[in-house]
Amino acid sequence: MTEEKTINVSESGFVPKHELLSYEQAQELLKKLNISLKQLPKIKKTDAAIKELNAKRGSIIKITRNSQTAGVYYYYRVVV
Amino acid sequence: MAKVNSIKFGILSPQMIKKMAAVKIEKAELYDPDGYPINGGLCDLRLGVVDPGLRCRVCGATAGNCLGHFGYLELTKPVIHPIFGKQIFQLLKVTCRKCGRMLATEDEIKDMKNPWKEIYKKPKKKCPHCDAEQKKITFQKPTTYREDKEELTAEQVRERLERIANEDLKLLGIKGGRPEWLVLTLLPIPPVTVRPSITLETGERSEDDLTHKLVDIIRINERLKKNIELGAPDFIINDIWELLQYHVSTLMNNEISTLPPARHRSGRALKTLAQRLTKKEGRFRGNLSGKRVNFSARTVISPDPAISIDEIGIPLIIAKNLTIPVRVNKNNLKQLKQRVLNGSETYPGANYVIRPDNVKKKITEENKEQIAEEIAIGYTVERHLQDGDIVIFNRQPSLHRMSMMAHRVRVMNYKTFRLNLCTTIPYNADFDGDEMNVHVPQTEEAQIEARMLMSVQNHIRSPRYGLPVIACKHDHITGSYMLTKKETRISKKDAAALLLRIGMEDHAGKEYTGKELFSLLLPKGLNIEFRAASCMGCKKCLKSACPYDSYVVIKNGVLKHGVIDENALGEKKGKLLNRIERQFGADTVKEFLNKASLLALEFITKQGFTVSVTDVKIKSSVEKRIEKMLEEAEKDVGKLVSDYKRGRLKKLPGMGARESLEALLQKKAGDVTNRVGKVLKESLSETSAVIMAKTGARGSFVNLSQTCALVGQEFVGGERIFRGFTGRTLSHFKPGDLGLKSHGFVFHGYKRGLDPYEFFFDAMNSRENLMDKSLQTRHSGYMERRLINALQDLRVEEDMTVRDSRGTIVQFTAGEDGIDPAKSDGGAINFDLLES
Ligand SMILES: [Mg+2]
Ligand SMILES: [Zn+2]
Ligand SMILES: [Zn+2]
Ligand SMILES: [Zn+2]
Numbered sequence: 001m002t003e004e005k006t007i008n009v010s011e012s013g014f015v016p017k018h019e020l021l022s023y024e025q026a027q028e029l030l031k032k033l034n035i036s037l038k039q040l041p042k043i044k045k046t047d048a049a050i051k052e053l054n055a056k057r058g059s060i061i062k063i064t065r066n067s068q069t070a071g072v073y074y075y076y077r078v079v080v
Numbered sequence: 081m082a083k084v085n086s087i088k089f090g091i092l093s094p095q096m097i098k099k100m101a102a103v104k105i106e107k108a109e110l111y112d113p114d115g116y117p118i119n120g121g122l123c124d125l126r127l128g129v130v131d132p133g134l135r136c137r138v139c140g141a142t143a144g145n146c147l148g149h150f151g152y153l154e155l156t157k158p159v160i161h162p163i164f165g166k167q168i169f170q171l172l173k174v175t176c177r178k179c180g181r182m183l184a185t186e187d188e189i190k191d192m193k194n195p196w197k198e199i200y201k202k203p204k205k206k207c208p209h210c211d212a213e214q215k216k217i218t219f220q221k222p223t224t225y226r227e228d229k230e231e232l233t234a235e236q237v238r239e240r241l242e243r244i245a246n247e248d249l250k251l252l253g254i255k256g257g258r259p260e261w262l263v264l265t266l267l268p269i270p271p272v273t274v275r276p277s278i279t280l281e282t283g284e285r286s287e288d289d290l291t292h293k294l295v296d297i298i299r300i301n302e303r304l305k306k307n308i309e310l311g312a313p314d315f316i317i318n319d320i321w322e323l324l325q326y327h328v329s330t331l332m333n334n335e336i337s338t339l340p341p342a343r344h345r346s347g348r349a350l351k352t353l354a355q356r357l358t359k360k361e362g363r364f365r366g367n368l369s370g371k372r373v374n375f376s377a378r379t380v381i382s383p384d385p386a387i388s389i390d391e392i393g394i395p396l397i398i399a400k401n402l403t404i405p406v407r408v409n410k411n412n413l414k415q416l417k418q419r420v421l422n423g424s425e426t427y428p429g430a431n432y433v434i435r436p437d438n439v440k441k442k443i444t445e446e447n448k449e450q451i452a453e454e455i456a457i458g459y460t461v462e463r464h465l466q467d468g469d470i471v472i473f474n475r476q477p478s479l480h481r482m483s484m485m486a487h488r489v490r491v492m493n494y495k496t497f498r499l500n501l502c503t504t505i506p507y508n509a510d511f512d513g514d515e516m517n518v519h520v521p522q523t524e525e526a527q528i529e530a531r532m533l534m535s536v537q538n539h540i541r542s543p544r545y546g547l548p549v550i551a552c553k554h555d556h557i558t559g560s561y562m563l564t565k566k567e568t569r570i571s572k573k574d575a576a577a578l579l580l581r582i583g584m585e586d587h588a589g590k591e592y593t594g595k596e597l598f599s600l601l602l603p604k605g606l607n608i609e610f611r612a613a614s615c616m617g618c619k620k621c622l623k624s625a626c627p628y629d630s631y632v633v634i635k636n637g638v639l640k641h642g643v644i645d646e647n648a649l650g651e652k653k654g655k656l657l658n659r660i661e662r663q664f665g666a667d668t669v670k671e672f673l674n675k676a677s678l679l680a681l682e683f684i685t686k687q688g689f690t691v692s693v694t695d696v697k698i699k700s701s702v703e704k705r706i707e708k709m710l711e712e713a714e715k716d717v718g719k720l721v722s723d724y725k726r727g728r729l730k731k732l733p734g735m736g737a738r739e740s741l742e743a744l745l746q747k748k749a750g751d752v753t754n755r756v757g758k759v760l761k762e763s764l765s766e767t768s769a770v771i772m773a774k775t776g777a778r779g780s781f782v783n784l785s786q787t788c789a790l791v792g793q794e795f796v797g798g799e800r801i802f803r804g805f806t807g808r809t810l811s812h813f814k815p816g817d818l819g820l821k822s823h824g825f826v827f828h829g830y831k832r833g834l835d836p837y838e839f840f841f842d843a844m845n846s847r848e849n850l851m852d853k854s855l856q857t858r859h860s861g862y863m864e865r866r867l868i869n870a871l872q873d874l875r876v877e878e879d880m881t882v883r884d885s886r887g888t889i890v891q892f893t894a895g896e897d898g899i900d901p902a903k904s905d906g907g908a909i910n911f912d913l914l915e916s
Contacts, residue, residue, distance in 0.1 A: 033889065033892075034879075035887065035889065038888075039883075039886070039887050039889055040889060041889060067896040067897065069897040069899065069907070070895075070897035
């Protein structure tokens with residue numbers, strides 16, 4: 001059998017920063033946007049970018065992206 | 081009107097087909113010799129009525145009110161439903177040929193995620209329920225099944241499907257009917273209302289394609305029945321049965337790839353059920369997504385520089401046809417009475433009157449006096465279109481929102497729509513026969529909405545690049561440049577005439593400089609500085625002291641320095657237009673654009689502006705210089721090639737010797753063309769063609785140098801030209817020649833003329849460009865469709881999030897930065913303007 005090689009994609013420099021929101025932060029975000037979890041964009045639990053975060057289903061990932069128009073742009077995804 | 085609560089999709093059972101039918105169809109003939117519909121034929125009166133005057137025998141309603149009623153045909157032998165061929169095959173494969181149970185034990189099924197798929201992929205050789213041996217089933221599109229090469233009849237297929245247990249169906253996820261209903265025993269006959277016959281002028285009846293197809297089916301069905309009754313041999317019966325299957329299959333879909341399409345007597349393929357729904361003209365794209373509408377008009381367009389950008393010239397004949405409903409009240413009663421009195425022939429008149437009880441009456445020459453007498457408060461008069469009405473103007477392809485804008489009506493003579501030249505840019509219109517459409521909003525609400533949201537002046541700045549898209553073009557720019565040039569003087573008389581033409585009074589009554597005259601259009605309080613398009617890009621810009629007068633300075637609405645050209649007024653540039661809009665609003669910039677464009681046109685018309693070949697004449701000294709540069713380049717190329725051939729060429733990083741040579745030669749070719757262009761730019765005197773190029777009105781310096789100096793390197797597929805004979809492009813050259821001349825470098829300009837082989841290379845390049853262009857537009861059209869379908873119901877909410885119709889967030893801030901480019905300065909915010 002070949003040994004399974006894993007790559008941490010967050011070190012590649014091509015993947016924007018993914019971080020896990022705390023319960024309080026998540027609640028605050030949902031309140032601010034006046035939405036339920038269902039209305040957030042989704043990210044798979046198995047997504048390579050959040051493998052290291054050990055996020056549970058239903059938690060929110062904050063993604064910090066470089067933006068052409070705005071410089072920095074925050075995006076949020078719920079783990080499914 | 082009945083309300084639709086839900087729609088359920090499923091398969092019709094034979095019982096249902098019988099139940100919903102009003103008549104059993106048995107005869108292939110349509111009419112008896114007297115032309116009366118035959119009972120039990122395809123035009124049986126119980127199938128509904130289409131001819132006015134007759135009443136339906138089933139529901140008693142007249143034509144138009146009776147929706148029609150189905151009939152049914154008893155098929156002598158069952159046939160496979162062609163659209164479900166694949167599903168039937170899958171069902172046959174996952175179930176036992178003998179007992180009809182699924183080819184898996186209950187325990188196995190419990191462990192499966194998708195039993196249907198998993199059993200289908202690995203079918204068992206033996207039934208786990210009855211131990212029956214399973215044979216290999218194959219499927220040939222659209223309706224043929226074979227078991228170990230033995231063909232299964234539709235009857236056999238139906239028997240097998242009948243054996244499948246209801247519990248198994250649940251496991252397979254089949255809802256909405258029994259599988260054996262996929263094999264038709266009864267055929268529903270659609271009502272005549274969906275296949276109306278047309279009576280031709282000659283009195284002959286012409287039947288719908290569907291009727292033709294159904295006649296075929298009934299004929300074959302009869303023949304099959306007779307042959308069975310007569311005890312004909314099996315092979316004959318099977319042949320006829322197969323024919324019946326073919327006819328039923330093509331009734332459902334006449335574009336099945338493996339079947340020849342059924343044809344009309346004329347050779348045209350019949351348009352059967354599936355063909356009514358699919359493609360561009362089908363029910364979905366042709367009738368539901370896109371409909372024909374009333375209150376619209378279409379005609380050829382032509383230019384009118386004298387009308388405002390937010391106006392549209394409507395031909396009188398169209399104005400008399402398009403109407404706006406106006407409710408009669410005590411203020412307009414008298415006026416509307418007069419309209420009715422004028423009738424539909426005299427302009428301005430009216431075409432219809434609607435009584436308070438919603439009965440609509442056409443106004444004719446005979447009844448107009450009587451109707452005028454009758455109308456009172458509460459009536460509605462559909463009056464002719466008049467000056468000042470708001471209409472929506474559109475040119476296809478409607479690729480962005482500026483393709484449909486609201487214009488104010490101006491009724492005019494002749495038969496074309498007239499539009500201001502500045503609006504040709506967003507519509508992408510020209511006047512070589514283009515046609516455009518007009519739509520008249522009918523309610524006050526729609527009219528106001530169009531006026532506020534869709535007016536032309538509100539779309540001057542494009543949401544794509546945040547700069548003017550409704551702007552000056554061609555002669556506007558040339559004219560403004562000529563007008564604002566340093567040396568331009570306008571006599572007292574000419575100034576008065578020009579100003580009168582653009583609707584301004586000549587206050588000063590004196591001789592003007594061009595800049596002074598132009599300044600009269602600028603609003604007070606406007607301060608802006610920028611470089612003109614004609615800026616030569618000096619190493620150090622001297623700003624207002626620019627020797628070419630290419631630095632524009634406007635102080636308090638007075639043009640102090642610089643010429644007005646593309647950078648001030650042009651599309652995607654338009655710094656001046658952009659600033660006026662930002663600082664003074666849409667209506668001010670509209671007025672400015674109207675006046676500036678008309679002034680420029682009037683001025684250039686008076687002054688005259690001619691382009692000729694001598695515009696690009698170059699001095700013989702320059703010609704010599706260019707020749708020398710080309711000679712040098714050829715020498716350099718010769719050296720590179722000989723270096724390469726002797727293996728002494730220095731390779732470029734990441735390339736082999738041959739690649740390096742190509743790269744170097746391409747660079748050499750480009751360099752010399754550029755250098756020649758530069759020499760030319762400096763030496764050309766300011767002729768008309770040069771003025772157009774440098775102000776950005778039309779053409780470029782590349783065009784000019786290709787005309788009078790050399791065309792330069794021609795490319796095919798991004799490379800120098802190599803195709804043709806072995807080792808050479810054309811027989812004019814020696815095999816193995818790698819030089820410029822033999823691989824598409826054109827040493828001559830279009831004016832002097834190309835050598836035959838140069839002409840050939842130029843044609844190769846042109847051909848590629850032409851193909852690319854046409855393919856590109858096709859692709860971008862299709863991409864547009866897909867994007868619109870994907871994005872159509874996204875919108876920006878109050879909190880700046882972008883959400884779809886379910887409220888799901890797509891972007892947390894619109895465009896990531898929350899800036900509406902249509903209200904921005906070239907996509908960004910100009911903070912200098914915010915401070916003041
Ligand atoms: Mg055209
Ligand atoms: Zn009826
Ligand atoms: Zn079995
Ligand atoms: Zn300059």
